[in-house]
Amino acid sequence: MRRSLFALALVLAAPLLADSNLPPAYWSNRQLPDARQEAQAEALMEQLRCLVCQGQSIADSDAELAGDMRDLVRRRIAAGQKPDEIRAWLIQRYGTWISYKPTAEPAAWPLWLAPLALLLVGAWLIRRRIRVRNR
């Protein structure tokens, strides 16, 4: 009995609200009428990191701030800005962290070089094996 009451209380519990009472921004969950622009906006939104749920893109996140950022992206695309300009504007404020698009910065070099290094190690291993068998 007590257990089922507890379960019931869990089901009925209201989450602690950490959101505002204002409705979502106009373009946060609405597509742009121009399909080409919407495609551009969506591609960019998938590459921008949500500031609240830090593992998600703003396209995936339900956070209010992510909605407001989608609104910002769609408005700027509709006003004729290039996706890379919007990305640069955000990077100016939040650093490269905000963008999922890999860069060629020195910090990212190991990432680019790792596949090559692994391939070389693999080739070396295979060569050794073949030599051992031939013996």
Next chain:
Amino acid sequence: MSRAVRFAPLALLVLIIAALVWRLATPADTNVHSTLEGKPVPVFSLAPILPDKPGLDSSDLATGQPHLLNIFASWCVPCVTEVKVLETLKGHGVRVEGIAVRDRAADLADFLAQNGDPYERIGSDPQSQVQISLGSSGVPESFVVDGKGVIRYQQIGAIDAADVPMILSRLEQAR
């Protein structure tokens, strides 16, 4: 195969586990810092939200005196305790300016009536656009802005009573 090579995978595993344990013991900083520290406040102009309180313009922050720009909201729980600390700061002669994020006039008026009102001006930012342009990622956050309108320091999260001397000295340095 030589002995060293045979033990290489094990050594690698130990290395990976050591790295994981180290990261668990000293978690990374998950705060998102604005990269605008040392740069001027972006130009903005926010309408008033309350009838008896002027709105906030970026030019209001470049008046020759340092300001504390507080990003807050009536729906933000830590802001309730922070606003009392801001009152203390106001008592020390600090000019506190507010940006109310996604707020409603009635809610904000209640919030200020209940918790105190240290703000000289409050601008309304209903879609977080100015918050984003400042490189801020949540409420509450505060910026120490010097007399020329340049951001000198960003406080992420609420300013609590223990932070008062630090904030005062940051404002003094920004003079």
